[in-house]
Every structure is written in C-alpha cells, then in structure tokens.
Amino acid sequence: MRGISVQQLNWEKYQQDFAALSAIGETEAGMNRLAYTEADQEAHGLLAKMAEEAGFEVKWDGAGNLWITRRGTDDGNPDMPPLLLGSHMDTVPGGGKYDGLLGVMTAFHAMRLLEGMPQRRTVTLIVFRCEESSRFNCATVGSKLLADRLNGEMLKRYVDKDGISLYDEIRKLGGNPDNLFAERNYIKNAFGFIEMHIEQGPVLEERDTDIGIVNSIAAPYRLRITVEGTAAHSGACPMGSRKDALAGAAEVILAVEQLGRAYADKRIVATVGKCDVINEAINIVPGLVELYVDVRGIDKDTVTEVVTKLYEEMGRIAEKRNLHIEPAVLGQETPVKLNDDMAELLVEQCVPNRLTFLHMVSGAGHDTMYMAELTRATMFFVPCLEGISHNKAEAVSDEAVQNGLKLMYSTLLRICNLDPEEEREKEEMHRRFVEAM
C-alpha cells in the first residue's frame, strides 16, 4: 500500500478554506470565537455552505452541533455502519487558530478528497458546540449532550458573564437540547469515531514525532481553595501579628506543583491556574485568596491520592499559619480509555505514509471523551509550536497540517473504500492463523 502524496491533498483549496474560517472572530489579541456567539454562528454557517457546495448533507442537531454527511454507496447496509469524525470550532478568548478548527477542517477536507473515489461507507463529520469552558464555565457541551451527560434543565444553571444561560442560547438558535435521541442512536450504531487535534503540549515537538496516537484522556479534578486570614494594613501590622492569606496561598501553590512533580511518572499534572486576591491593594496584607487547582491523571485512584495528599498539606499550612483553608470540589471527571482497535487503524496508516508516531495520553479534555461512551473512539494529535495553545501565538507548521491530513485521508480510504471480498478473505486468513496457533 502506498502513502498519500502532497500532490493528492489539494493543498491550496485546503489553505484557502482554512484561512476563510479562521478569519472569523480574529482580533489583534487572538481568536475570539466563543461558543454560540455571532462569530461562532458565522463560522458554522460558512462551513455548512462549503459542505453544501461539496455536495454533502448538512443539518444541525438539538444542541446546535453541525452534522456534515457524505453518503457512501453502501449506505443503509447494516454491515457498513457510518464512520464518524469530529472536533469543534469555538475558541477561548484570545485563542489560537488551530485549536479545534484544524481537526474540523482536516476531517472536512479529507471527506472532500474522497471525491471520485469508490466510497462505500458513509462518513459523518460532527462539529461539536461549546468545547471550550471559557464562556459558560462548562466544557464539551455538544458532546456531553449527545452522550446524555447534560440535559436542558442542567444547561439553565450555566450562565455567561452577562447572565445568559447555555439553555437560552441553544433555544435562541432553534435547538432543543433534550431532543438528541436520533443522533445518540446514530453514534451508538456507528463504526467508530476519530478526532484529530493539535497536541496543545510540547511532547511531540520535543520528541520530533509526527503523530501522537491517544490511548487515554486524562480527566481533571478541579478544586477551588479558599485561603482565609486577616486583612491588615501593610505598614501598621507587624510581621509577627499577621495572618497573611497570600503567603499561605503561596505555600499551597508550591505544594500543588511539588505533588505534580512527585507523581509525574504516574502521568499526573497539577496546576494552580488562577489566584485571586480578594480586595487586593498594595498596602493591605491580603485577608482572603481564592486558588483554582486542576489535577489530572489517567488513573482515578492516583488522582485521588494526589488530592488527598494536597488536603493533608493544606491542613499543615493552615495550622502552621493560623489560617482557614477550605477546599471545594468543582468537578471530578473520570479518565477515559480510548479504543485500541480504532487506534490500530491509525497506526496502520502511519506506516505507508512514513509518519513517525507515538502512543500518548491527552492531558487536555476533548469531545472524544464523550463519544467514547457511545462508540469506539480514537484521537490523534499533530505537534504545535512549543506546545503553545489557548494563545494567539499558537502555530502549526504546514508539514504538520499535511501530515494530519494524509493520515486522516488515508484512514478514510482504508475504512470507507474497503473491498468486502478482500476483507472477508483477510478475516478468514486471520481466523485460520489464530486456529493454527
């Protein structure tokens, strides 16, 4: 089997369409295409138009997810369930161009490249809504709704800074988050699901590797830690009389880092991403600080162990400093193991395309986590510059984009064009081989 050449990629068309979509919501400070905003709607509209021009079927589901389907010649054949692809188009404020959109455009363009090829299996691309938690403090909304992990009632509780609820935003665009039965069933009966994404971390670049095949997605355990001391005048309160909440918080920050490092070989990462001094002023000894902690791992017990040790550490700091330290659990998600058979199909296509690959963990959450509850799901990464993401400096080399596109296209050809006779023969050979062992 031969690999895909750059000449087969229709690269200029890809670049042109990516540029058109990534211009929507672009600002000086980076991308601002927050979920369900005008810019997000515009991007969905433009992609739908491109899909119609390519002759694909287009629809939006009750969550506002965009479904783009290219029917295969064997559509309706129960032995040929559809292959699903997916990613998202919404961004964080001040984000990069590639987070989400690269996966959507790679899947979409690979589907277009099937033009003129014998495509037996139907392929459906799902553009999930509201993958980023920035606007509503709730991530992967579209895929969670599809997986029945959220419902309309729950969406009413998530509001943006202007007080608009997720529920109202979805209703406004004509959606009904409680009516996703048909779509959930379609996914349950699918062949499997593939998401391509930028790594958003430095591993592939550091190891000079083209493709990261994701075995597991680490799940965040999130805490808000309130450190309470006593506010005092910075000049008038002697050092010995202080209950400085920020100095206590500094010890908590270092404890989180220390635990992350101690458990790094068990695939733990631990981060304090937010530190808010309440009523802060240069001449006030801080009386109240809120920290936001994110601990992730691929094994739930290990994450729990780290969090337990953090609690012990906080107890020690509180006692030593005479502070009140109160943790509140904001969320506790379960790490997700992805499907090995689907991953194997990706590995198979790396070889003829001369793509180096490694198996890895995704530290970041993705819609694939929820697709994995419904079907055989896999995911692959391409490297991004210095691992920078959620930042306007996010960058992906043309070569990395082309590598992702080759792998996606190659995999579609493999899964959708397969000759059923040949398949049956191969399966028979495999059966005989196993029996002979």
Added chain:
Amino acid sequence: MRGISVQQLNWEKYQQDFAALSAIGETEAGMNRLAYTEADQEAHGLLAKMAEEAGFEVKWDGAGNLWITRRGTDDGNPDMPPLLLGSHMDTVPGGGKYDGLLGVMTAFHAMRLLEGMPQRRTVTLIVFRCEESSRFNCATVGSKLLADRLNGEMLKRYVDKDGISLYDEIRKLGGNPDNLFAERNYIKNAFGFIEMHIEQGPVLEERDTDIGIVNSIAAPYRLRITVEGTAAHSGACPMGSRKDALAGAAEVILAVEQLGRAYADKRIVATVGKCDVINEAINIVPGLVELYVDVRGIDKDTVTEVVTKLYEEMGRIAEKRNLHIEPAVLGQETPVKLNDDMAELLVEQCVPNRLTFLHMVSGAGHDTMYMAELTRATMFFVPCLEGISHNKAEAVSDEAVQNGLKLMYSTLLRICNLDPEEEREKEEMHRRFVEAM
C-alpha cells in the same frame, strides 16, 4: 494639673456629629467616600457648616483642603503662632468609619470644647484631601501639595479608573493646586502640628495601652514585580516542561515574607498585597504574573538592604526556574522622624489624664509626614479593634475615642491657654535647673 473628665467632653454632641458625618458614603460593603467624589464633597460641606455654627472661620485652599480656624485672643501676636491640627475624611472603597474621620472630629470637637475657655493661641484644623491612594494611586495629595512635593503639572498624570485626572478634579471644584503659597507660609510659621489617628495595627490593643505617641513614620518602598514564564495547557504540558510564572511568583511572595520576618527587629514590614495572574484560567499554566510589593522601615538604609536582598533572591528564583523576573520601582519614600518637643507635650498631658502610652513607629503613611517638612509635627494613635482598618469591620471603643478626645482637649488647653508670665517663669526655672546640674 487635673485631667479631663468624661463629663467635660459633651459626648452626646460629639457622637451625634460623628454619626452624621460617618453616614455620608456609607454602604453595605463599608464606607465609600473616595477623594473628591460627591460623598467627599458632601462631608466637607457638612463639616464646614458645623464649623460655621460653632463660630469658626472656614475656607478651602487651592488643593481643596478645608481650613477651620478658631481665633485666639492673642492672634497676630508673633510670639503666639497658631497651633495646627489635621487629618483627612476620604476613605478607601469598603473602608471603615474611623480612619481619618476620627482624627478630624476629635480635633474639631476639642476646638469646640474651648468655648468659654481663655484661648490665647489661634488653632487651625486642616482637613487634608485625598489621603488615600485608592482612587488616583497617589496618597496624601493635600499635604504633599502644601509641602510643595506635588504640583499641578504632576497631578495631571494621576488618573482614576474613569480617566479623570487629579488635576481636573481639583480644578472642577474651583481649586488651584499651584497656588498654596500663603497656606504653606502659615504652616511654616506655626507653633506645630498634631494629628490624631486610629492605629490601624494591633500593637496598642495587644499591649493594652491607651495612646501611641508616634516617633517616626515608616516610608514605603514599592515595587511591581513581573514574573514571566510560558503559558501552557494545564493538561497537555508535562510538569518537567513547564515555566510556571505563578509557582515562581509564589516563591517571591514567600521570600518577601521571609525578609520581613528576618528584619522585623529592625522595624521592617514587607508585604505582597497584590498578585495578578494575567489571562488566568483554571486550565492554563500561568505565563505572566504581576506582584505588588510594599517594604517599609524607619531607616532608609535598612529598607534598601532588604530590597537588595529581595533582588538577589529573585535572581536565584529566576535562574532556578528559567523565568524572567523584572522588578520596577513604583515609589521610594523617605522615613520621617517626628518632633520630640511636640511629642513631649502629648506625654505631659497623658499623665494627669491617667492615660497609658507608649512611643511607637507608624507603619502607615500619614499627612503628618508632609507637615513635618514645614513645622514641628507630632501624631498620636488610639487603638482600634484587632488592628483592623481599611475594612468595614474597623471599630474603635467609646473609651478609646474618649481617651483621644481627652488628650487632644487637654493638649489644646495646655498649648493655647498658657499664661505667658507663668511660661516665662517656668522656662527660667528650667534654665537655672539645667545650669545647676
């Protein structure tokens, strides 16, 4: 000499007027009487009205400072220069009722208590404008203008969050910050200056002492420290690949505290009052953090030594963590030694009033610092509950208020009612006593 009894204080009138003034700008979240705002103007207006009712002369100077004068019978006699009193009425946002206003009302009420007494020396109360830095990021504006430490041109550079400059605010109320020559001269030729204030720290309460007589006012050395690392995804970036600006900042926070503690016996206090994570989010490893540091002492060289050690410490942290740490000096004020003769006059009046006292340092800055550049200035504190200030929980017991009032009134009687014959006799006796030693 007998002390002042509570019966002599006209306590109900005092309480009534204090309540009327402290109600202006009061909110659920504490006092909001920021400098030059409507509430501040209203308070100045009400106090001026009270002063007129008491038969005092009233004027505003070019900075908007309110001058309330009770003429003495020897006014105009070059041997009887006026005694000055002063404090401020503006508050921080969410502040307490006593910071500033207690000193103003104590001085004002003590002046009223002179009614019917033979008052030979003129007394002038100056209500300084904009003592708090909250609105314009510039403290003790009224007294700095009087001391020629600020001028109109400089005021244009200080703007509030709405872009309104200090200069424009003063101009709007009819002031001219460049025309304070007469007032500056009046202060230079005065007998001396006394400010009464709440301690804003825990020392008097901890030592169960009525009065703190301030020898020195510590001056703040202020820094903004920028800690720069690399923002990264909290899930996707392994612990070993991080340049976490917040973890580095945590080490700086602890270094500041450690230095403050190490130099506590040299009267140093060191505080990180603000910690701002730029673009903070729970799922981002912080890339940029700004810390605001306030180091105070009564000896400039000691403060410089502490700051130098902090720089060394930051260098070590930056190198170890591969971060860029950049300090910027925001302000470097000089500690002020107050006048011993004026302090002695206060001590003299503590004794007959049975007030316990101690000599202490003011860690907080006060308008007295700038009066000390023009005349013999002193200052005294009364204790506040748990040292809490700049907070709506700020509280002062009735007894502490009465103690302050007794001391202020007693001191006014001493300085203003003095019999010159008796004074000359006493001085002569003292001279002979010294000669005989």
